[in-house]
Each structure stands twice: as structure tokens, then as C-alpha cells.
Amino acid sequence: MNRMEPLSERQRLFFDAQGYLTIEDALDGAELAALRRACDRAEAAWRADPSRPGCRIPEFIEIEGILEYDPLFLELLEHPRVFPKVRAVLGTDVALIDHAYYLTPPGGELDGSAWHRDVRTPGVYHPRSTVMVRAMFALGDVGAGDGATLVLPGSHRFPDDYPLPRVARPEDMPGAVPLTCRAGGAYFFNGNLWHAPSPNRGSRSRRMVLFNYGHKWMRPWRGHEPSPALAARADTPMRRQLLGLTGAYYGTDAELETPAPADRPAGG
Numbered sequence: 001m002n003r004m005e006p007l008s009e010r011q012r013l014f015f016d017a018q019g020y021l022t023i024e025d026a027l028d029g030a031e032l033a034a035l036r037r038a039c040d041r042a043e044a045a046w047r048a049d050p051s052r053p054g055c056r057i058p059e060f061i062e063i064e065g066i067l068e069y070d071p072l073f074l075e076l077l078e079h080p081r082v083f084p085k086v087r088a089v090l091g092t093d094v095a096l097i098d099h100a101y102y103l104t105p106p107g108g109e110l111d112g113s114a115w116h117r118d119v120r121t122p123g124v125y126h127p128r129s130t131v132m133v134r135a136m137f138a139l140g141d142v143g144a145g146d147g148a149t150l151v152l153p154g155s156h157r158f159p160d161d162y163p164l165p166r167v168a169r170p171e172d173m174p175g176a177v178p179l180t181c182r183a184g185g186a187y188f189f190n191g192n193l194w195h196a197p198s199p200n201r202g203s204r205s206r207r208m209v210l211f212n213y214g215h216k217w218m219r220p221w222r223g224h225e226p227s228p229a230l231a232a233r234a235d236t237p238m239r240r241q242l243l244g245l246t247g248a249y250y251g252t253d254a255e256l257e258t259p260a261p262a263d264r265p266a267g268g
């Protein structure tokens with residue numbers, strides 16, 4: 001059984017106050033190597049077939065629906081060093097909203113309008129709820145100039161109409177913090193937190209796998225509904241819940257502990 005690492009009191013306080021949390025060395029060396037291989041295979045398949053969904057512009061590549069490409073991504077979705085913490089801040093009804101592999105090649109430019117929040121719920125007012133949490137895993141080191149995600153700490157508590165300063169470049173936002181990390185590191189942030197991608201001024205593409213979690217009563221973003229092949233791999237209650245294959249409002253929420261494949265009884 002994988003050991004699930006809970007959210008500590010200190011981490012809870014940091015996330016509640018700042019709206020984000022970083023987890024150094026979330027992946028060990030073997031996990032990182034396997035993830036890089038799976039991402040390389042996914043990228044090759046995606047580039048070979050222009051009909052596959054995503055974004056294909058020089059300064060940003062998004063391979064949408066990364067779970068469709070390799071069973072390894074399903075394991076990552078419940079990674080024991082990250083997923084229990086995400087579930088702790090979202091609730092037991094956690095489910096997946098979207099999932100992708102991002103590559104940010106060097107050389108692109110962005111303007112200040114890149115600042116945004118992921119959550120938009122105009123019909124209801126959720127000032128104290130955590131509606132979405134975006135988790136990102138780094139395949140390589142990400143320094144401040146390497147396209148690091150920028151966040152405005154504490155801004156998840158801003159009201160919807162808070163007048164954020166207009167800036168020319170994302171990195172000009174007063175108080176912005178770049179989420180730097182080493183290869184194998186991860187971070188997640190509240191979907192209400194103001195954040196922005198930043199330009200990659202380094203020499204290598206920034207490579208990140210991301211999962212955006214919400215609640216099982218929310219719909220996945222368009223194009224992120226599981227294919228029949230992916231749905232068939234949802235062989236645990238948690239996988240079914242995460243992929244939106246359970247009731248939206250009723251039924252028992254899935255338990256946290258899910259045996260890793262190696263621990264499952266043969267044929268089980």
C-alpha cells in the first residue's frame with residue numbers, strides 16, 4: 001500500500017493564508033524518470049496526430065487530456081504525497097475538472113492580461129469555499145525566469161470585483177511570487193487565487209503535468225470527459241469518482257486509501 005501523506009497543520013495554515021502550497025521532491029527519482037518517459041511518449045503521439053486536442057502555438061504547447069495517453073498518469077492523479085493534501089483542502093467529494101501536459105518553450109512573450117483566476121461562479125457566492133485546486137508537477141527544474149507560475153499570495157480571498165493593478169508584463173504585478181521548484185517537485189493552488197504563466201527566458205522548455213481538481217457535482221471542462229478506454233481503467237471507487245463516473249450528489253464518497261497496482265490481489 002502506498003503511504004498517503006496527510007496535510008500537516010502547518011501546511012493547512014499556509015494554504016489557507018496564502019492560497020498555495022509547494023511540495024518539494026513530491027516524486028522520487030524513479031517516479032520522475034517514469035513520468036518523463038510517459039510524457040515523451042504522449043508528446044510524440046500528440047505531435048504525430050494534429051487532430052489530437054490541445055494548443056499548438058510556438059510559445060505554448062498544451063497536450064490536453066493527458067490521462068488518455070498512459071496509465072501512469074492515473075497513478076499520478078492520486079499521488080500519495082500530493083493527492084491527500086488536495087483532498088484535504090477540497091473535501092471528500094473531490095473530482096477532476098481538467099488535465100494536461102504543458103510545455104512552455106523559451107522565447108515567448110506574455111502581457112499583463114495573463115493574470116486570471118480559474119473559478120467563475122457568477123450565480124453563487126463562495127467566498128470561503130475552495131471550489132477548485134490546480135496541482136502541477138515539474139518534470140525539470142523551474143527557476144524564476146524559466147516560465148514559473150506566478151501567484152499573488154492571499155488573493156484567493158479578494159472579492160470578485162477587486163481592482164487588480166494593470167501591468168504590462170505578468171512579472172510586473174506587485175507582490176507576485178514565482179512558484180519555483182526542482183524537478184520532481186509539485187505545487188497546488190486555490191482556483192480563486194490570482195495567477196499567471198510567465199515567459200520562459202531560460203534555454204529549455206518548461207514541462208509540467210497538471211490536474212485541476214474540483215467537486216463531483218461540477219462538470220469536467222469541455223473535452224475532458226473520459227473516453228470509453230479511460231473509463232474502463234477506472235477500476236477503483238476513487239478513480240470512478242475522480243473521473244466523474246459516480247453520482248454527482250448522492251452516494252458515499254470514495255475512501256482515500258487506494259492500493260497501488262502492485263498491491264492489488266491478482267485479478268482484483
Ligand SMILES: O=C(O)CCC(=O)C(=O)O
Pocket residue numbers: 102118147148149150195196197198
Ligand atoms: O502555466 C502556468 O504556469 C499557469 C497555468 C495557468 O494559469 C492555467 O492553466 O490556468
